[in-house]
Amino acid sequence: MKHVSNWVFDLDNTLYKAECGLFDKVHILMGKFIEEKLNLNSGEAQALRSKYYHQYGTTLRGLMIEHQINPDEYLDYVHQINYDVVEPNESLRDTIKELPGKKFIFTNANYGHVEKVLEKLHMTNLFDGCFDISESDYLPKPHKEIYEAFQNKFNLDNSSTAMFEDLHINLREPSALGWQTIWVTNNIEYNLNKDVNLKEDIQKIMNEKEYISHVTDNLENFLNNLL
Numbered sequence: 001m002k003h004v005s006n007w008v009f010d011l012d013n014t015l016y017k018a019e020c021g022l023f024d025k026v027h028i029l030m031g032k033f034i035e036e037k038l039n040l041n042s043g044e045a046q047a048l049r050s051k052y053y054h055q056y057g058t059t060l061r062g063l064m065i066e067h068q069i070n071p072d073e074y075l076d077y078v079h080q081i082n083y084d085v086v087e088p089n090e091s092l093r094d095t096i097k098e099l100p101g102k103k104f105i106f107t108n109a110n111y112g113h114v115e116k117v118l119e120k121l122h123m124t125n126l127f128d129g130c131f132d133i134s135e136s137d138y139l140p141k142p143h144k145e146i147y148e149a150f151q152n153k154f155n156l157d158n159s160s161t162a163m164f165e166d167l168h169i170n171l172r173e174p175s176a177l178g179w180q181t182i183w184v185t186n187n188i189e190y191n192l193n194k195d196v197n198l199k200e201d202i203q204k205i206m207n208e209k210e211y212i213s214h215v216t217d218n219l220e221n222f223l224n225n226l227l
């Protein structure tokens with residue numbers, strides 16, 4: 001990865017660990033929003049949230065297509081959470097700072113959320129640019145055209161770009177563009193059945209998914225090894 005000079009990071013469950021529970025809080029509010037808007041009970045709402053997430057890439061996308069939901073209203077609602085569970089991570093910040101070249105955030109969330117998370121992580125002003133879901137007219141990763149829009153916005157050279165993500169499916173298109181792809185398995189418990197052997201499952205996924213160049217369960221160690 002010596003030729004990499006553009007470092008692209010997903011935000012949620014990539015720059016911080018899923019265990020802090022921030023995303024669980026968002027999921028609860030997503031369910032509540034669906035309950036209120038579509039007049040469903042909580043079980044039905046959570047089932048629909050999960051269904052749309054898997055079918056459309058984000059729950060929001062499903063709500064926009066199937067129910068004409070206003071995206072900003074939804075995003076404001078689901079991010080009314082307490083961000084204190086996200087702990088500062090100065091050592092990861094210092095490591096990212098040392099990477100040669102430019103650093104970017106590429107997220108399916110919105111700018112308001114990015115700002116609050118980065119503030120908690122003590123990573124405000126660390127990144128050279130950010131691309132949120134509003135920039136792509138609320139079409140999420142892993143849609144192909146979003147990566148091209150991202151690349152165009154920052155005028156990136158594909159051969160010197162690397163992307164870090166907790167959802168490996170979001171690495172398929174960047175790999176096709178020629179980016180290096182690094183799967184950060186922080187969020188593995190959301191991807192896999194909790195009863196299984198994680199190491200074996202990660203290996204199985206690595207064998208099957210050729211679009212993943214590297215895998216790590218510790219982003220900071222991975223970056224420090226490069227430095």
Ligand SMILES: [Mg+2]
Pocket residue numbers: 010011012013014165166167
């Ligand atoms: Mg993520």
